[in-house]
Amino acid sequence: MTSSTSGPAGSVPGLPVALLTDKYELTMLAAALRDGTAHRRATFEVFARRLPAGRRYGVTAGTARLLEALPHFRFDDAALDLVSGFCDDETMRYLADYRFTGDVDGYPEGELYFPGSPVLSVHGSFAECVVLETLALSMFNFDSAVASAAARMVGAAGGRPLIEMGSRRAHEQAAVAAARAAYLAGFTGSSNLEAQRRHGVPALGTSAHAFTLLHTVEGQQQSDWERAAFRAQVDALGVETTLLVDTYDITAGVANAVAVAGPQLGAVRIDSGDLGMLAGQVREQLDDLGATSTRIVVSGDLDEFAIAALRAEPVDMYGVGTSVVTGSGAPTAGMVYKLVEVDGIPVEKRSSHKESHGGRKHATRLAKASGTIVEEVVHPVGDPPQTPDGLTARALTVPLVRNGEPVADLGLEAARRRVAQGLRSLPWDGLKLSKGDPAVPTRMISPAARG
Amino acid sequence: MTSSTSGPAGSVPGLPVALLTDKYELTMLAAALRDGTAHRRATFEVFARRLPAGRRYGVTAGTARLLEALPHFRFDDAALDLVSGFCDDETMRYLADYRFTGDVDGYPEGELYFPGSPVLSVHGSFAECVVLETLALSMFNFDSAVASAAARMVGAAGGRPLIEMGSRRAHEQAAVAAARAAYLAGFTGSSNLEAQRRHGVPALGTSAHAFTLLHTVEGQQQSDWERAAFRAQVDALGVETTLLVDTYDITAGVANAVAVAGPQLGAVRIDSGDLGMLAGQVREQLDDLGATSTRIVVSGDLDEFAIAALRAEPVDMYGVGTSVVTGSGAPTAGMVYKLVEVDGIPVEKRSSHKESHGGRKHATRLAKASGTIVEEVVHPVGDPPQTPDGLTARALTVPLVRNGEPVADLGLEAARRRVAQGLRSLPWDGLKLSKGDPAVPTRMISPAARG
Numbered sequence: 001m002t003s004s005t006s007g008p009a010g011s012v013p014g015l016p017v018a019l020l021t022d023k024y025e026l027t028m029l030a031a032a033l034r035d036g037t038a039h040r041r042a043t044f045e046v047f048a049r050r051l052p053a054g055r056r057y058g059v060t061a062g063t064a065r066l067l068e069a070l071p072h073f074r075f076d077d078a079a080l081d082l083v084s085g086f087c088d089d090e091t092m093r094y095l096a097d098y099r100f101t102g103d104v105d106g107y108p109e110g111e112l113y114f115p116g117s118p119v120l121s122v123h124g125s126f127a128e129c130v131v132l133e134t135l136a137l138s139m140f141n142f143d144s145a146v147a148s149a150a151a152r153m154v155g156a157a158g159g160r161p162l163i164e165m166g167s168r169r170a171h172e173q174a175a176v177a178a179a180r181a182a183y184l185a186g187f188t189g190s191s192n193l194e195a196q197r198r199h200g201v202p203a204l205g206t207s208a209h210a211f212t213l214l215h216t217v218e219g220q221q222q223s224d225w226e227r228a229a230f231r232a233q234v235d236a237l238g239v240e241t242t243l244l245v246d247t248y249d250i251t252a253g254v255a256n257a258v259a260v261a262g263p264q265l266g267a268v269r270i271d272s273g274d275l276g277m278l279a280g281q282v283r284e285q286l287d288d289l290g291a292t293s294t295r296i297v298v299s300g301d302l303d304e305f306a307i308a309a310l311r312a313e314p315v316d317m318y319g320v321g322t323s324v325v326t327g328s329g330a331p332t333a334g335m336v337y338k339l340v341e342v343d344g345i346p347v348e349k350r351s352s353h354k355e356s357h358g359g360r361k362h363a364t365r366l367a368k369a370s371g372t373i374v375e376e377v378v379h380p381v382g383d384p385p386q387t388p389d390g391l392t393a394r395a396l397t398v399p400l401v402r403n404g405e406p407v408a409d410l411g412l413e414a415a416r417r418r419v420a421q422g423l424r425s426l427p428w429d430g431l432k433l434s435k436g437d438p439a440v441p442t443r444m445i446s447p448a449a450r451g
Numbered sequence: 452m453t454s455s456t457s458g459p460a461g462s463v464p465g466l467p468v469a470l471l472t473d474k475y476e477l478t479m480l481a482a483a484l485r486d487g488t489a490h491r492r493a494t495f496e497v498f499a500r501r502l503p504a505g506r507r508y509g510v511t512a513g514t515a516r517l518l519e520a521l522p523h524f525r526f527d528d529a530a531l532d533l534v535s536g537f538c539d540d541e542t543m544r545y546l547a548d549y550r551f552t553g554d555v556d557g558y559p560e561g562e563l564y565f566p567g568s569p570v571l572s573v574h575g576s577f578a579e580c581v582v583l584e585t586l587a588l589s590m591f592n593f594d595s596a597v598a599s600a601a602a603r604m605v606g607a608a609g610g611r612p613l614i615e616m617g618s619r620r621a622h623e624q625a626a627v628a629a630a631r632a633a634y635l636a637g638f639t640g641s642s643n644l645e646a647q648r649r650h651g652v653p654a655l656g657t658s659a660h661a662f663t664l665l666h667t668v669e670g671q672q673q674s675d676w677e678r679a680a681f682r683a684q685v686d687a688l689g690v691e692t693t694l695l696v697d698t699y700d701i702t703a704g705v706a707n708a709v710a711v712a713g714p715q716l717g718a719v720r721i722d723s724g725d726l727g728m729l730a731g732q733v734r735e736q737l738d739d740l741g742a743t744s745t746r747i748v749v750s751g752d753l754d755e756f757a758i759a760a761l762r763a764e765p766v767d768m769y770g771v772g773t774s775v776v777t778g779s780g781a782p783t784a785g786m787v788y789k790l791v792e793v794d795g796i797p798v799e800k801r802s803s804h805k806e807s808h809g810g811r812k813h814a815t816r817l818a819k820a821s822g823t824i825v826e827e828v829v830h831p832v833g834d835p836p837q838t839p840d841g842l843t844a845r846a847l848t849v850p851l852v853r854n855g856e857p858v859a860d861l862g863l864e865a866a867r868r869r870v871a872q873g874l875r876s877l878p879w880d881g882l883k884l885s886k887g888d889p890a891v892p893t894r895m896i897s898p899a900a901r902g
Contacts, residue, residue: 023655218796
């Protein structure tokens with residue numbers, strides 16, 4: 001029985017996460033407790049000032065992992081012991097009792113975002129909000145970077161399935177989050193087993209070159225070794241398996257694969273060489289051998305551009321590694337966690353600066369009747385923009401946490417559908433892989449001048 | 452009391468890590484158990500075929516984390532439940548009893564590496580070695596990517612201290628490993644508290660713009676807010692603290708900082724603008740105010756090139772975020788885990804291919820009498836190269852694990868000294884930040900032809 005239930009999405013389930021934090025959050029807390037400002041009401045906002053160079057949209061990810069980690073943001077004895085090295089008694093008492101009791105609003109996970117989109121807003125005392133900065137940003141920056149790159153690959157694949165297989169190119173825990181983010185963005189599954197256990201991401205994969213090399217026997221030929229390996233794999237996994245045919249010679253490998261498994265062979269995988277040319281040759285060879293329904297899986301340094309370049313070739317599935325887990329050139333989403341309101345007063349660093357906008361905000365997305373989006377509007381809470389004739393408006397900001405308790409649906413499947421809907425809502429230019437401006441402009445409406 | 456003892460270096464201490472694995476490792480295992488090849492003696496080697504584009508050396512990192520995680524590579528009930536969905540009973544029995552009992556050799560952590568350097572060799576049955584592929588590569592690829600980038604920054608800083616503060620730009624657990632890797636490479640410390648708890652990395656940092664903004668009071672001026680924030684920080688942390696002076700206006704910020712803390716103020720931090728120009732202006736202003744020993748910390752999108760560009764400026768410390776935790780353009784080290792020997796027979800994918808070299812190997816580094824290295828020699832075990840006149844040879848490969856038990860010194864401080872020694876051993880060209888070839892060539896000596 002496969003246990004593919006969707007487990008907790010937090011960092012590592014059940015472990016305290018409070019020290020996944022920058023020291024300055026606790027020294028600020030200590031100073032704020034001492035002068036009494038710690039209990040002022042604060043709103044911190046997570047947003048990206050800009051998209052990675054040339055990107056046209058981003059995919060919000062990390063929301064569920066953060067919300068599920070929140071109850072584990074507690075300072076246990078080991079954490080308090082460390083903190084006692086630099087914090088005073090009042091701060092220690094505060095942290096010993098810490099739990100987040102505030103509210104969180106934001107975009108549902110999987111929603112597209114653009115520059116300035118307030119993907120998360122955290123409300124509470126300054127003290128309870130300030131300590132969440134690093135954890136929130138780590139989760140949003142990594143997961144959104146992977147999901148945003150993965151969505152481009154899903155678009156480039158034009159409906160063909162993609163497998164995430166980059167675990168080995170990422171930190172071992174980041175790999176689990178990357179598998180989840182890629183699946184969220186529309187990948188079919190991942191090689192990562194922990195991602196299946198923890199998040200219900202379907203685990204996929206069959207064999208590596210090592211398995212063929214393992215069947216090396218002195219005095220026999222490479223083709224003998226390869227056939228022995230294929231036979232062992234088919235015996236264990238059935239003819240529906242995927243055989244890796246490029247350990248020695250691809251033409252011989254394909255012939256060996258069909259000779260061993262028969263024309264009902266599920267798939268062959270090619271992991272090297274000019275994948276476009278090889279896919280065509282292998283398709284022809286498979287068809288000639290009667291293996292007309294045997295699929296072709298390609299892998300090996302694929303990114304969204306290489307995937308797009310293979311759209312005219314007889315490729316049935318892509319295996320993607322390094323590029324997806326490293327955000328395909330943008331390994332972090334560049335989101336920031338900024339204090340935007342204190343006791344109802346909008347605040348911002350250097351008020352003349354255009355990049356930071358004070359005040360608690362919501363967002364609304366305008367679209368044509370066809371569903372194609374035209375504008376992202378970020379506006380003060382309770383003051384949505386007028387909807388121009390012929391357009392529809394959709395509120396993007398939803399309640400995520402109330403009084404410290406998650407209130408949103410954190411389901412990964414729903415988030416996955418949201419990404420698919422988002423990609424369909426983009427104007428055509430927004431799906432282009434070439435560098436360009438964000439697919440739609442963001443309009444920032446400042447809070448009304450205060451009297 | 453600060454509890455800065457060096458904790459376990461594994462993934463997340465005490466947690467099982469067996470599912471941080473690609474599914475194909477277990478399907479290969481199942482097929483190999485079925486046809487009896489699972490018990491053949493195997494050697495897998497971890498190496499990088501090439502360095503990231505233009506890099507001149509790499510820094511080996513991840514060794515201690517892997518060795519400390521090895522005892523936790525066990526299949527508990529939750530793991531077995533998941534595996535039962537696709538593995539047969541024999542495989543289940545094997546995994547239920549799994550523990551690694553083989554040997555591991557490799558470079559000590561912190562040693563430089565070059566293309567083809569066998570940084571890790573894992574020996575045992577095929578079955579016990581094949582399942583470690585993903586975990587080993589995840590740890591080596593991430594940690595080495597960060598350590599390699601960090602070492603370039605340490606070189607660029609020319610002896611000035613560096614603080615790693617990029618936790619928020621990386622997956623929350625990757626951030627802990629990144630802090631460790633940066634410290635290993637010579638950074639002074641990190642903002643990350645868990646890295647102090649888990650690895651003994653000194654935690655540093657004082658405050659963010661949010662703390663100044665928190666002191667916003669309607670009816671007062673920005674300078675009043677800023678002074679109130681500085682006063683609170685100095686009251687809590689003492690005059691030796693670092694005050695962040697660029698929330699509103701830097702000149703006013705510096706004046707406020709010295710007015711509040713006095714000329715004994717520890718440091719000011721500048722996080723935006725043209726850091727070189729600002730550092731000069733701020734130094735002059737501080738000196739004029741009598742704060743001649745107040746240091747200047749700069750941060751904000753620094754990478755090794757920006758750090759080098761500031762060497763002529765009066766900067767006392769660098770805070771580095773995004774670029775170090777993302778490997779400064781190379782977020783993964785590109786290492787692979789390849790089967791190189793089966794029952795004493797050297798094996799390799801496509802024998803004509805130059806990039807993969809069969810057979811169990813050790814490495815030796817040749818240097819001039821001055822200590823400057825000249826060549827990396829990778830050779831069959833027990834068959835070291837002749838040492839040319841005037842050169843010295845140093846064996847790089849050491850025993851790391853024997854019969855499943857770590858036998859090497861895994862100390863982070865020793866690894867840190869090894870990086871520093873390695874950087875001193877590079878030829879001058881090897882320290883250049885510009886793109887170029889590896890600092891020394893790698894010579895691969897093939898195993899003697901077998902009879």
